[in-house]
Amino acid sequence: MQDVADRAGVSLSTVSYTLTGKRPVSAATRVRIEQAMADLGFRRHPVARALASRRTHVLAIAYPVFGVSLGATLNEIVHGAVDAAREADYDLVLWPVSSDEPELVAELAAQRTADGVLLMEVALDDPRVAAVEQAGVPCALIGRTADPGDRVWVDIDFEQAIEVAVEHLVGLGHRHLGFVNRSQASFDAGYGPVVRAAAAFDAAMTSRGLEPVSTTCDVLPVAGRRATARLLAEHPDLTGFLVMNELALFGVHGALRDAGLRIPDDVSVVGVAITGEISDMYDHPLTYVSTPGPAQGRRAVEGLLELLDGRRHAPGTNLPCALRVRETSGPPPA
């Protein structure tokens, strides 16, 4: 940077100030400096910058490399986060830690190698939150804890997602719908998405005078197959299925076919909180209610940056999902 200053005939500090923009610099010298930087192929050194300014200009996202999801969902969030970070001139790195390693997250945060941390797949009582905050690093939650306080959080509006799916099928004429949720274990643990979706489904059905039929299901194709088969056995009149379980989806199809049912002639299937990528993976393009995906990551980053800059941040938000009608839903058989 001294080289740039010399070549532009100014002091080192002026170069720094044209870079940071924290002090007015006359147009003339700015041009000379920029020219000098171009000539010399100058690049700011982030490490030195971080040391001097006590800001790394890096955001980290705890990325669960061993989660149970297919990756597509997480990656959409990451994508949105990356975009938002880049726009704000921040780098976004992923920390490969699974959700049950709060100590690791704590250690990484304590290193102060990132200005803020994004937490994905946040549980109701997530030790990672305290881990990060105790290190004095602000964090944003994708999902939310039981009591998020005035933290930055971005969650999915599961109530709306379920409502939209039910409305779609009921609107097509269905009266008997089954809901395949995620695992019983996560339900028992009070994991937000699972509990809220279960309640939302019951509400959506009963408010329409319909009987809610639902089941939890491990996040595995085989589990989906068994759960669906059981549901069909107990409720042979079911003509529509809501599935909020990426992997189980694949088993659901198998079970329906085993039962001799065609999609969507005999039975409709709607994925809930699914990405387009997953929908494409289905045998026939799956009708689904999409996750807000990128928007979640984006909002989380924006909120986190507001926090960092001391701007007041918007309160937490539940983002809505959008119905995408494709080829697995239609009117019930006559």
Add this chain to the structure above:
Amino acid sequence: MQDVADRAGVSLSTVSYTLTGKRPVSAATRVRIEQAMADLGFRRHPVARALASRRTHVLAIAYPVFGVSLGATLNEIVHGAVDAAREADYDLVLWPVSSDEPELVAELAAQRTADGVLLMEVALDDPRVAAVEQAGVPCALIGRTADPGDRVWVDIDFEQAIEVAVEHLVGLGHRHLGFVNRSQASFDAGYGPVVRAAAAFDAAMTSRGLEPVSTTCDVLPVAGRRATARLLAEHPDLTGFLVMNELALFGVHGALRDAGLRIPDDVSVVGVAITGEISDMYDHPLTYVSTPGPAQGRRAVEGLLELLDGRRHAPGTNLPCALRVRETSGPPPA
């Protein structure tokens, strides 16, 4: 750190040296210093360390957030890499960049915010390699370029993987095997895994006096379904399938069932270069030839660190795969 020095009654530099171990420190003072560090809850500041030592102690891995794989395969590699890095006291971060953004990789490397870069899903002519190296940052390849030179690379021994799978099925009595490869586009592009597997399958079959039947197939369940149906139509005598295509696998099953074939009674299915996680996702636990997964990441990191330390590094390696016999393979029908 000055605080630690004061409390231990030594100079700042001595504290630094007990930390780095680059200079002998008497046992007595070492103990005092460690005590002082514990008392004060001292933590080294990685940013300052990086600036002074010109080493970040961070390794980055270009993580394709929008790859076509299911994530499980990539994540196994990441896991191995993380472990190896941690053992060597390095941090490993993931850079969320897709493989077709070499400029991004170049920019990140030029920031010199990592001491070395791991590249996954390396193509035969991968611009990322030059991008990283031109920034003066060493890299290791998972997969390999057409001419890896004396770079560090770790690839899968696809020849062995195919051979093992063929041997397994032929050993069970099969004479007519079909191979479902990855996309035609990647074959045409000369992508290593696809080209090598195709050749290996032909070799394994012809060397046994058998006719090799194979097809390329997009990385999608529907594509797998169609490809398998076509293969069956053209070669009704097929009794075994090798599938080196994570997503197509799900479609293969559907096609076989559509044809009224039971697994493994009528037809056997073997996944090639698949992870256990994928195997578990199959309707019945899939017989497969596993990827070396974590070993790939581990070896790549080890090689990269050797490079960084100026130790001579081992040449590139093809890691072998292991056959896992589960429930989708058996003798052909009589």
Add this chain to the structure above:
DNA sequence: TTGAAAGCGTTACCAA
């Protein structure tokens, strides 16, 4: 609008 210089928290060189 600009310059000079004091840090930022380490490492590593030069002496002792």
Add this chain to the structure above:
DNA sequence: TTGGTAACGCTTTCAA
């Protein structure tokens, strides 16, 4: 075996 101190490449305060 230890201490003092100049970097490392920036940001930012204090002066002008």
